[in-house]
Amino acid sequence: MKKSIKAIIQVIIMITALFTLTAWQASSASAADNSLQRVKQRGELIMVTSPDYPPYEFQVNKGGKSRIVGMDIDVAKKVARDLHVKLVIKSMNFDSLLVAIQTGKADMAIGGINPTATRRQSVDFSKIYYSGGQSFLINSSDVNKYKSVKNLKGATIGAQTGTLQYGLAKKKIPNSTVKGMDKSTDLVLALKTHKIDALGIEKPSAEAYVKNDPSLKMISSGYHLNKNEVGAAIAFKKGSNSLVNAVNKSIDQIKQQHLTDQYLASAGKYMKVNTVNTSMWHYWTYFAKGVEFTILISIVATFFGVLIGVVLALMRFSKQKWIRGLAISYTEFIRGTPLMVQVMFVYFGIGVVVNIPALISGMIAVSLNSGAYVAEIIRGGINSVAKGQTEAAESLGLSKSDMMRFVVLPQAFKNIWPALGNEFISLIKESSIVSIIGVTDLIYQLNIVRADTYRGVIPIFVAMVLYFIMTFALTRLLNHYEGKMKHAG
C-alpha cells in the first residue's frame, strides 16, 4: 500500500515537472511579436491544413504524385508570394489545426476556419477571405422528406467534430441528435448509409459533393448568422500582429480582384479530373506509401521498444530502490494513459521545447509506449526462468551481467516469444494512431484516398487487406523463429 502511494507521488512529480517546463517555454515564446520577421528570416511560410474538405483543400493524384490543392491553398500561395517566401504545407486533423499553431508547429492554419468569438479567444485571425454559407447535404431519396431545414426537426445530423457546423446544428435545429466524426469523408459515408439524416457542411463543399455524387442533394441552412460564422479566415498564434497585418494586405487584394472565384473554379477542375478514375489500382502509390510508413514506424518502434523494455525490466531487478521505483512509475504511467494522448503530447507538448517532426514524434511515442509493455513481458519471462538456472550460474562464479546475458535472457526470450510476437503485431495496428498528427501511414493515406475518390468503403477494405497481409507475414516469420528456437533446446 505504502509503496503504491510512493509510486503515485513519483509519477505526479514527474508530470508536474514536465508540465511546468512546457508551460514556461510556451509563455516565454510569445513574449515579443517577431512573427513576420521569423517567417522572412526562415524564407518559408509554414501552413497547416486538413486536406479532406473539397473544394477548400483536398489531395489529388497527378501524374502518380500526391498534391494538396484547393481554394485555401491558392490563397496561401498568394500570401507566400506577396511575402516573398516559400510555402510549406503540413497536414493533420482539423481538430489539431489550432493546437498546431498555438504550439508553434506552423505559422498559420487555413482550412475553411470560421473565426468565431470562442476561437478568437485562443488564436488571432486574419480578415475573412471568403464567405461560403452553411448548408446541409441529404440523400436524394429523402428530397421529399426534407424539403427545407424546418423538416430536419428531430433528425440525426452529422458534422465534423470541432467545426462550427457541429455547434450550429446543436443550437439551431430543435430536438436534433448531432453526431460528430473527424473526417468529412466518414460523414458522407454515414449519410449515404442512412446512419445520419443530414450533414451540416459549408456550401462550397456541399456543392462539390453534389456535383460528384448524384445520390446526394443540398438544402440551404437558412441560418441567420453574422459574418464571423459564415466566413473563412486564416488563424495565427496569439500575438502575431505583424504577420496578420502582412497577410491582411494579400487578402484585401484577393477580395478586390475577386480571386476566390478563380480559385474555386480551378479547384472544381481538379475535382472533375479526380473522378475520372476512382479504381483502387489508380491509387496504389498512395497505399504503397502508407504501407511503407506503417512498416517503417513499426520496425523502429519494435527495435527501440525492445531496447527500452530490456532496460526497464533489468531496472526492476536492481538493488537500488529508486531505480526500481523509476521503472515501475514509468510502466504504470505509460500503461495508464492512451497511446493517442502520448502521441499528441510528444508532438505538441514536447514540441514546444524541441521542435520534433511528426514522423519522429510518432516513432518516439510508439516506442516509448511499446517499451512499457515489452518490459512487463520480459519481466515475466525472466521470472519464468527456473531458479536452478541462476543458482547453477552463480555456483560457477558467473557475474550478474554474464548470467543475464548468457543464461537468463536467452531462455526468457524463448519463453516470451509468443507474447512478444503479439506485441509486435498489435504495434503494426496501433501505430495507425500517428495519423492524427499527419504522419502518412496507411490509415492517413486511406483517408486521403477516400476524400479523393468519394468512395467510402472500398478503400477501407483495401487497407484492411493490407494490414492483414502485414500482420500475417509477421506471424509466419515469428513462427519460423519460434520453431528454430524449439529445435535449439
Add this chain to the structure above:
Amino acid sequence: MQDKKILEVKHLSKKFGQTDVLKDIDGTVKSGQVICVIGPSGAGKSTFLRCLNLLEKPTSGEVNFEGTDLTNVDDKHLVNLRERMGMVFQSFNLFPNMTVLENLKLAPVRVKHLSDEEAEKTAMHLLGLVGLKEKAHVYPSSLSGGQQQRVAIARALAMNPEVMLFDEPTSALDPEMVGEVLEVMQKLANEGMTMVVVTHEMGFAKEVADEVWFMADGYILEKGKPEELFDNPQNERAKDFIGKIIQNV
C-alpha cells in the same frame, strides 16, 4: 597435505522466517576428504550444503573457505571464491539454450578468461572422463537424466574447483541411471577430489566416504567413519534411521 582444511563451519545456523532449519552446526572438511551427509528428509541437509557456497545466506555463524569467512565478504569477492567450489544439483540445471560443449565452456571463458581453444580442450577432456565425448554438440534436452548429470559434473569440474558439493545428485534419476553417475563420482573420489555429498545412496556412502555426517532436525547428531556409523550408531535417531534403511534393503 592431507590435513589442510578446505572448509570449516562454525556455529552455523539458518532461519527461514520463524523456522530454525540449521542449529549451531560445526564441521571441518579437509583436503581430499569425501564427506557424505545423510539423514531423514527435512533434516536440513540441502540447506547446509547450500550454505557452504552461500547460495543460502546463513543467519549466523561462519563458513570458512581456505581461511576466508564467506559470510563476511562482499559480493564481488564472493563470486571469485565461488568459482573455486563446484556444485552439482539434484535437477542438473544444465543451460538448455546451449550445447553440452557450450555449457562446459561458458564459465571458463567468461570467468577464468581462458581462450576458446583452451576451454574446448579442457571441456573435451572432461567429457571423456564422464564418458560423453560424442555428445559434445547436442543440446541437453536430448540427453537422458544420467547423461545430463554427468555433463553437470563435468561442467563443475571445468572450473578446476578445490571442492565439489553434490546436492542429492541421483535423487531425480531413474534407478537404472543412478549407477553411471555414482561411478563418475567414485572415480573423482579416487583421484583425490575433496567432496561433500548429500545423498540417500547408503551403499555409496559406505564405500566411498571418509566420514559420514548424520543430520536430523537441523543438527549434526553424529559424525563418524562409515563402518562405525552404519554398523554401530551411537545416537538414537541415527540408530532408528539406519535401522529403517537396512530393513528396506
